[in-house]
Amino acid sequence: MRLLEMLSWPLMAVLLLSALRNVRARKCPRVCSCDSKKLTVACTGKNLTQVPPTINEITVKLDLKRNNLGDLVRGAFSHTPYLTHLDLRSCRINTVREGAFRALARLVQLDLTNNNIDIIHQESFDGLSSLKNLFLDRNRIEEIRPGAFSQMGSLTLLSLTHNQLVYIPNMAFQGLLNLQLLRLSYNSLNNLETEAFAGLLSLTRLSLDHNELQFFPTATMTRLVALTHLDWSFNPMTYLGEMTVSMPKLTHLSFAHMALQDLSVAALSLSPHLSHLDLSHNQLHYLQALTGTSQLQSLNLTANPLWCTCVLLELRVWARAGGVTLHGTCAGPPHLSDEPLEGVLEQDLRCRRQDGVMRMEEEEEEVQGTTTTPAVKKNDKCPENCLCEPEAQHVSCEERGLTKVPRGFHNNTLLLDMRGNHFHYLPSNSFRDVPRVVSLHLDGCKIHEVVDGAFRGLKKLVYLYLSNNELSSLGSSAFAGTQQLMYLHLDGNRLVRFPSMATLAHIPRLQELHLERNRITTLEPTGLLSPIPTLRGLYLTNNSISTAVPKALDPAPNLEILHLGANELTQVPSDALGHAPQLIELRLSGNPIRWIAAKAFQEVGKSLTHLYLDGQGLKKMDRDALAGLGPALLSLYLEDNQLENLPDLSPLTRLRHLTLDNNPLMCDCSLLPLHRWIEQTALNVSAVCGYPVELRGQTVMEVDVFRNCSSKTDHTTTNSTNLLEAPRSTKSKPLVLSAGKPKRKHRPTKAKPLVKPAKAASKKSGKSESSLNHHRMKNTKRFL
Structure with missing residues (x-):
C-alpha cells in the first residue's frame, strides 16, 4: 500500500498540473488569442459588444481594437486588475462612464484612438493612477470638463489630435503634474483661457498646430514655465x-x-x-x-x-x-x-530709396522691365489697400483708414480682417462678396450702427468680432443670415441693454457671447437666453449690472461659464443661478457684495467647479453660505476681502485651490476649523492673521493660539461664534461691530446664539437672570 501511495503521487501531480492548464485554457475567450507565457490577450476585429468576462485576471496586455463596444460601463475591466497595456482603438466607443477604468491601477498605456468620444467627463479616467501614456486622437471630443485628469498624476504623454476642440477652459489639465508632452494638433481651437495650462509644471513639449488660433495668448503661455518645444504652425x-x-x-x-x-x-x-x-x-x-x-x-x-x-x-x-x-x-x-x-x-x-518697401519694389520692377510683383498682389481679386493670400484664404485690410467695406474679394476667403478702420455704420448686405467667410474681424472700427441685414449672406460665419466699437443698441435683425454663428464678441461698446430675444433668435447656435465693458444695468426680461439654448459662455464683466430678475437665465441648460465681475451687484443672484444646472465657473469678483446669505450657491452646487468671490469687500458669510457646494468645487477665490472668519470648508473634499490673501482673519478659537482644514488638506494657502493686534501679520499655520483651544471650546465656537453673522464675544468685538451697516442689518439674528451660552455662564457665577438682562441691555446700548 505504501509503495502504491509512493507511485501515485507523481501521477496525481501530473493530473493536477493538467487540470490547472485546462482551467487556464478555459480562461481564454473563444474568439481571442492568448499567450500564457507573455500574459497577453488579443481579441481584435471580432465585433465584440462588451469586454469578454472570461479573460484571465493575470493578463497584463489586452488588445481589443476594431470591435463595437459602444459605452464603456462602470467596472468594465474589474476582472483584469493587472493590466499594464490596453488597446481600444477603433472600438466605436461613444462614452466612457464614471469608473470604467477604476480597477486598472497598474495600467501604464491606454489607447482610445479613432472612437466617437465627444466629452471627457470629470471622472472618466478615475483609478488610472499609474498611467503614463494616454491616446485620445481622432475622436469627436469637443469638451474637456475641468478635473477630468485630476487623478492622473503619473501621466507623461497626452495626445488629443484630430478632435473638435474649440475652447480650452481654465484648469482643464489640472492634476497632470508630471505631463511632459501634450498634443492638441488638428482641432478647431480659437480660444485658450488664461489658466488653460495652469499646473502643467513639467510640460516640455506642446503641439498646437493646425488650429484656428488668431492671436498668441501671452498670459496663457507664460504659465508653461518648463516648455522647451512649441509648435504653433498652421494657425491663421x-x-x-x-x-x-x-x-x-x-x-x-x-x-x-x-x-x-x-x-x-x-x-x-x-x-x-x-x-x-x-x-x-x-x-x-x-x-x-x-x-x-x-x-x-x-x-x-x-x-x-x-x-x-x-x-x-x-x-x-x-x-x-x-x-x-x-x-x-x-x-x-x-x-x-x-x-x-x-x-x-x-x-x-x-x-535706391528708403521711403518704404512697396515703393522700392515698384522702382526695382521698372528698372528691370519686368511684371514680377510681390506675393500679396498675385491675386487679381483683391481690393486696393488690402493684402490677400489665396492659398491661406486670408485677407487683411487692417488699419487702412477705410470708411466703407471694400468690394472685389475672392469668394473663397475664409478669414477677413478689417480691424482699425472707420466704417461708422454697416449697411445692409455689406459682405455679399465673401459668402464663405468663417471669421470676420471688425474690432475698433468706430461702428455706431449695424443696419438690419448687414451680415446677410454669411451663412458659414462662425466668429464675429465687433469689439471696441460705439454700438449703443442692436436691431432685431442685426445678425440675420448668420445662423451658424457660434462666437460673438460685442465687448467694449456702449450697449445699455442685453441684446433682445428677437436679435438673438437669428443666431440659435451661439456658444459664447462676450459683452464685457458695456453699460448694461439689468439682466431682464425672463428667458433672455431662450433663443440661444446652446450658449456655454456668457461674459458680462465690467458693466453696471445691479439686478438680475429671478428667471433671467431661464432656461440656460448648457451654460457653463458666467462672468459677472466688476458690476454693481450687492448680493449673489441665487434665483437666477438656479436655471443654469451645468454651471462650472462663476465669477462675481469686484462686486460690492458685503454679505453672502445661506445656501447662496446651492442650486449650482453639484456642477460648480470654480467660484470667484475676490475683491468684493466681503465682510461676512453665513455659516451655511457654501451649503450645497461639495466635491465638484476645485477652486475658491476669496482674496482682497474683509473676512475675519470662514464657513466650514470640510464638505469641499476636492478643493485644490483656495486664496485668502488680504483678509483680516481673527486668529482665535473660532478659526480653529480653518486651521485644521488647511493642516489636513496640506494645501498651500496664504492665510494671515489680522486680529488680534498682537498676532497681526503672522500666518494662521504658524501662530500658537490654536494649541489652547480645547475640544469643548471648539464645540462652543462652532455652535455660536462660527455663525458668522453673530457678534463676536472677544475683546476685539467693538472694533468688528463698528465696521459697517451690514452688521446692524442682521442684528436680530445675531443676538439669538448668545442666549444659551450666557445662561450657562450665569448659573456658574451665581448671577440672577435680571442682572444678566441688565448687562445685556447695557451692551446693546453701547453697540447702538
Whole structure:
C-alpha cells in the first residue's frame, strides 16, 4: 500500500498540473488569442459588444481594437486588475462612464484612438493612477470638463489630435503634474483661457498646430514655465507684437505655414534661450534683427516673399555676427530671385530709396522691365489697400483708414480682417462678396450702427468680432443670415441693454457671447437666453449690472461659464443661478457684495467647479453660505476681502485651490476649523492673521493660539461664534461691530446664539437672570 501511495503521487501531480492548464485554457475567450507565457490577450476585429468576462485576471496586455463596444460601463475591466497595456482603438466607443477604468491601477498605456468620444467627463479616467501614456486622437471630443485628469498624476504623454476642440477652459489639465508632452494638433481651437495650462509644471513639449488660433495668448503661455518645444504652425495668425512670446526655457518655436505679415523686433525678447525659430511659409516681405535672442542658431524663412534689398541688410549683418543660419531664398528683386539668403552678399542688399518697401519694389520692377510683383498682389481679386493670400484664404485690410467695406474679394476667403478702420455704420448686405467667410474681424472700427441685414449672406460665419466699437443698441435683425454663428464678441461698446430675444433668435447656435465693458444695468426680461439654448459662455464683466430678475437665465441648460465681475451687484443672484444646472465657473469678483446669505450657491452646487468671490469687500458669510457646494468645487477665490472668519470648508473634499490673501482673519478659537482644514488638506494657502493686534501679520499655520483651544471650546465656537453673522464675544468685538451697516442689518439674528451660552455662564457665577438682562441691555446700548 505504501509503495502504491509512493507511485501515485507523481501521477496525481501530473493530473493536477493538467487540470490547472485546462482551467487556464478555459480562461481564454473563444474568439481571442492568448499567450500564457507573455500574459497577453488579443481579441481584435471580432465585433465584440462588451469586454469578454472570461479573460484571465493575470493578463497584463489586452488588445481589443476594431470591435463595437459602444459605452464603456462602470467596472468594465474589474476582472483584469493587472493590466499594464490596453488597446481600444477603433472600438466605436461613444462614452466612457464614471469608473470604467477604476480597477486598472497598474495600467501604464491606454489607447482610445479613432472612437466617437465627444466629452471627457470629470471622472472618466478615475483609478488610472499609474498611467503614463494616454491616446485620445481622432475622436469627436469637443469638451474637456475641468478635473477630468485630476487623478492622473503619473501621466507623461497626452495626445488629443484630430478632435473638435474649440475652447480650452481654465484648469482643464489640472492634476497632470508630471505631463511632459501634450498634443492638441488638428482641432478647431480659437480660444485658450488664461489658466488653460495652469499646473502643467513639467510640460516640455506642446503641439498646437493646425488650429484656428488668431492671436498668441501671452498670459496663457507664460504659465508653461518648463516648455522647451512649441509648435504653433498652421494657425491663421497675421502679426506678432512686442514681447508676445514670454517663455523662459523655450528653445524650439515653429510659426510655419501661417499668415504672418509682420513681426516685432522684440516679439521674442522674453524668450532668451530660443535656439531654433521656424517662420517658413508666411507672408513676410522683410524682417529686422530680432532683439533678446542671443542664443538663436537657426532661422527658417523658406517660402516667404522676401525682398532682398537694404531693408534686409540689418538682418543679414545680425545673423552673421550672431552665428545664426538663415534658411530661405530671395523673392526679388529679379536679379536676386531664388538666391539663397546665406549666399547673398551684403553689398548686394542695396536700395535706391528708403521711403518704404512697396515703393522700392515698384522702382526695382521698372528698372528691370519686368511684371514680377510681390506675393500679396498675385491675386487679381483683391481690393486696393488690402493684402490677400489665396492659398491661406486670408485677407487683411487692417488699419487702412477705410470708411466703407471694400468690394472685389475672392469668394473663397475664409478669414477677413478689417480691424482699425472707420466704417461708422454697416449697411445692409455689406459682405455679399465673401459668402464663405468663417471669421470676420471688425474690432475698433468706430461702428455706431449695424443696419438690419448687414451680415446677410454669411451663412458659414462662425466668429464675429465687433469689439471696441460705439454700438449703443442692436436691431432685431442685426445678425440675420448668420445662423451658424457660434462666437460673438460685442465687448467694449456702449450697449445699455442685453441684446433682445428677437436679435438673438437669428443666431440659435451661439456658444459664447462676450459683452464685457458695456453699460448694461439689468439682466431682464425672463428667458433672455431662450433663443440661444446652446450658449456655454456668457461674459458680462465690467458693466453696471445691479439686478438680475429671478428667471433671467431661464432656461440656460448648457451654460457653463458666467462672468459677472466688476458690476454693481450687492448680493449673489441665487434665483437666477438656479436655471443654469451645468454651471462650472462663476465669477462675481469686484462686486460690492458685503454679505453672502445661506445656501447662496446651492442650486449650482453639484456642477460648480470654480467660484470667484475676490475683491468684493466681503465682510461676512453665513455659516451655511457654501451649503450645497461639495466635491465638484476645485477652486475658491476669496482674496482682497474683509473676512475675519470662514464657513466650514470640510464638505469641499476636492478643493485644490483656495486664496485668502488680504483678509483680516481673527486668529482665535473660532478659526480653529480653518486651521485644521488647511493642516489636513496640506494645501498651500496664504492665510494671515489680522486680529488680534498682537498676532497681526503672522500666518494662521504658524501662530500658537490654536494649541489652547480645547475640544469643548471648539464645540462652543462652532455652535455660536462660527455663525458668522453673530457678534463676536472677544475683546476685539467693538472694533468688528463698528465696521459697517451690514452688521446692524442682521442684528436680530445675531443676538439669538448668545442666549444659551450666557445662561450657562450665569448659573456658574451665581448671577440672577435680571442682572444678566441688565448687562445685556447695557451692551446693546453701547453697540447702538
